[in-house]
Amino acid sequence: MYRLLLFFMLASLVIEGCGSKQAPVRPQNQAERRALETSSYREHAELINKNGKNIGYIEVKESKEEGLDVHISASHLPPGASLGFHIYEKGTCKAPDFESAGGPFNPLNKEHGFNNPMGHHAGDLPNLEVGADGKVDVIMNAPQTSLTEGSRLNLLDKDGSAFIIHEHTDDYLTNPSGNSGARIACAPLAKSARRE
Known part of the structure; x- marks a missing residue:
């Protein structure tokens, strides 16, 4: 009798435990928010x-504030480095030197650098601060x-433009690219690259 009673108690606990546990439910809005x-x-x-290896991507949208918001997500960059980051005048990225991107995007005919008293190129962007893991994921204006x-x-425009990462820090002053050294990564932006 004692064994039978013990059996029924264990059986009811197992049944109750199975009934109350449900599979984890993924929040419905999580994927939608990301999308x-x-x-x-x-x-x-x-x-x-x-x-010529893909190390990330750059996305661009019109800003609610002014101009464009630029989202860059990249890996395999020099860990912990501060790297010059600029927009160039042609949407062509021929490795290994990316000289095919031409000169700085400068439709207003300014000098280079945020600290330059003559103004700065329209394509001048803040230095990229790379994490210790060689990654960066930031949005800048x-x-x-x-x-x-x-x-x-x-x-x-007709020939697009390109985003270039340099090997050194931009000093925000020296023409044409702030003594930031060689071009080490490039993302060509052209109408053909548009996401549908």
């Missing part, structure tokens, strides 16, 4: 290094840029 954040960026460009057709600030 909405991604889809808010109109333009997308793959970022390649000097060996480029106020003197546009995606509006016909604007001289348009990054998507």
